Amino acid sequence: MDDFNYQSGALNAEDVPLAKIADAVGTPFYCYSQATIERQFRIFADALTGLDATVCFAVKANSNLAVLRTLAKLGAGADVVSGGELTRALAAGMPADKIVFSGVGKTDAEIEQALVAGIRSINAESEPELAAINRVAKRLGKTAIVTLRINPDVDAHTHAKITTGLNENKFGIEWTAAHRVIADARDLGNVRIVGLAVHIGSQITEYEPFREAFIRVRDLVAMLRADGVAITHLDLGGGLGVPYDGEDIPPPAEYGQIVRETVGDLGCRLAFEPGRLIVGNAGVLVTRVIYVKDGATRRFAIVDAAMNDLLRPALYDAKHEIVPVSATNEAPELVDVVGPVCETGDTFATQLALAPVKAGDLLAIRTAGAYGSVMSSTYNSRDLVPEVLVRGADFAVVRKRIGLQTFLDHEQFPDWMDR
Numbered sequence: 001m002d003d004f005n006y007q008s009g010a011l012n013a014e015d016v017p018l019a020k021i022a023d024a025v026g027t028p029f030y031c032y033s034q035a036t037i038e039r040q041f042r043i044f045a046d047a048l049t050g051l052d053a054t055v056c057f058a059v060k061a062n063s064n065l066a067v068l069r070t071l072a073k074l075g076a077g078a079d080v081v082s083g084g085e086l087t088r089a090l091a092a093g094m095p096a097d098k099i100v101f102s103g104v105g106k107t108d109a110e111i112e113q114a115l116v117a118g119i120r121s122i123n124a125e126s127e128p129e130l131a132a133i134n135r136v137a138k139r140l141g142k143t144a145i146v147t148l149r150i151n152p153d154v155d156a157h158t159h160a161k162i163t164t165g166l167n168e169n170k171f172g173i174e175w176t177a178a179h180r181v182i183a184d185a186r187d188l189g190n191v192r193i194v195g196l197a198v199h200i201g202s203q204i205t206e207y208e209p210f211r212e213a214f215i216r217v218r219d220l221v222a223m224l225r226a227d228g229v230a231i232t233h234l235d236l237g238g239g240l241g242v243p244y245d246g247e248d249i250p251p252p253a254e255y256g257q258i259v260r261e262t263v264g265d266l267g268c269r270l271a272f273e274p275g276r277l278i279v280g281n282a283g284v285l286v287t288r289v290i291y292v293k294d295g296a297t298r299r300f301a302i303v304d305a306a307m308n309d310l311l312r313p314a315l316y317d318a319k320h321e322i323v324p325v326s327a328t329n330e331a332p333e334l335v336d337v338v339g340p341v342c343e344t345g346d347t348f349a350t351q352l353a354l355a356p357v358k359a360g361d362l363l364a365i366r367t368a369g370a371y372g373s374v375m376s377s378t379y380n381s382r383d384l385v386p387e388v389l390v391r392g393a394d395f396a397v398v399r400k401r402i403g404l405q406t407f408l409d410h411e412q413f414p415d416w417m418d419r
């Protein structure tokens with residue numbers, strides 16, 4: 001499943017002991033396995049064999065340049081949601097014609113950046129956005145290639161904060177309105193709507209909602225074509241889940257089958273935007289125990305990673321598997337694994353059965369490759385921690401620690417205060 005395994009009792013990333021990396025870069029740090037990234041990409045690409053498919057990795061899941069380049073070399077493009085992510089995707093070597101731009105709040109400057117770069121499509125999410133794209137394209141003397149993101153009003157059965165395909169969510173244009181919006185857009189001289197896009201949510205662990213959504217897309221394509229609108233592109237989004245805590249998730253091949261059965265015969269060029277599936281289990285966050293504290297009712301392992309490094313448990317109540325970096329045969333005991341930040345939400349696990357830990361021990365928080373480092377902050381004036389990529393027996397720091405001094409250098413006193 002991934003490349004974080006024990007070798008003679010030591011947890012390795014591929015062939016590198018995580019303890020060795022900890023000695024070299026300090027803790028906490030993120031560690032990614034290139035082999036896992038590559039394997040996950042191939043599994044997904046293979047699931048789409050026979051389809052005219054471009055895999056546009058969702059950069060917001062992990063935007064590290066080395067991770068992006070790893071994927072670019074396998075033929076991946078990118079799904080970006082900001083001008084910053086577009087800059088990263090291009091800097092990593094992703095070809096512009098494999099980049100799609102999603103998101104509900106693109107600014108004029110971001111639209112201009114996309115048009116100048118000549119990306120594959122801008123996924124428009126509202127009528128005001130279509131007007132903005134048209135205005136910017138006209139100023140630049142260009143025609144914008146656009147797909148219209150529709151909201152299929154399908155329940156993805158995932159966490160409320162990561163479901164996006166219900167009509168109460170802010171994403172896309174209601175699918176019932178898409179027909180009229182596209183008809184109206186015919187008058188926009190500098191926008192060419194070539195297709196539809198859909199993305200119903202994230203960490204989806206049963207695939208039937210995809211089928212429901214893609215059937216809506218299919219119906220809409222039929223209606224539009226009947227009206228003489230040429231639909232040549234479909235962007236089916238991302239959203240496939242990964243196991244965080246032993247969940248049973250169908251293989252991506254089943255997803256591919258659903259795609260074939262629903263839209264496979266429409267003759268459209270397809271784009272996909274997986275993020276989590278590609279990098280989720282390709283990363284761990286390694287942390288060191290600072291103290292073991294016996295509270296009134298339970299034991300706490302206080303570690304040097306915190307919610308600012310990995311926000312998912314605090315934000316989504318996410319449960320990440322936590323394992324010792326040095327395996328022991330001692331009987332597990334229950335412990336809460338918490339960070340040092342002054343928030344009760346700064347908790348990685350409650351009542352976790354873990355072999356006894358002591359100060360100085362290393363723990364690995366698993367499945368932290370997606371929505372981990374990218375969501376980190378400097379809350380409590382903590383550093384942005386290093387990111388390390390492993391390939392075989394080699395490892396390299398792919399983002400250096402960004403320490404407090406960098407931030408202090410950007411702060412200044414107003415001139416009415418004493419210096």
Ligand SMILES: *Cc1c(COP(=O)(O)O)cnc(C)c1O
Pocket residue numbers: 058060061079102103199201202203237238239240273274275276277370
């Ligand atoms: C977040 C997002 C994705 C990626 O979702 P995953 O669950 O990581 O696959 C893809 N497309 C859009 C539009 C998104 O917002």
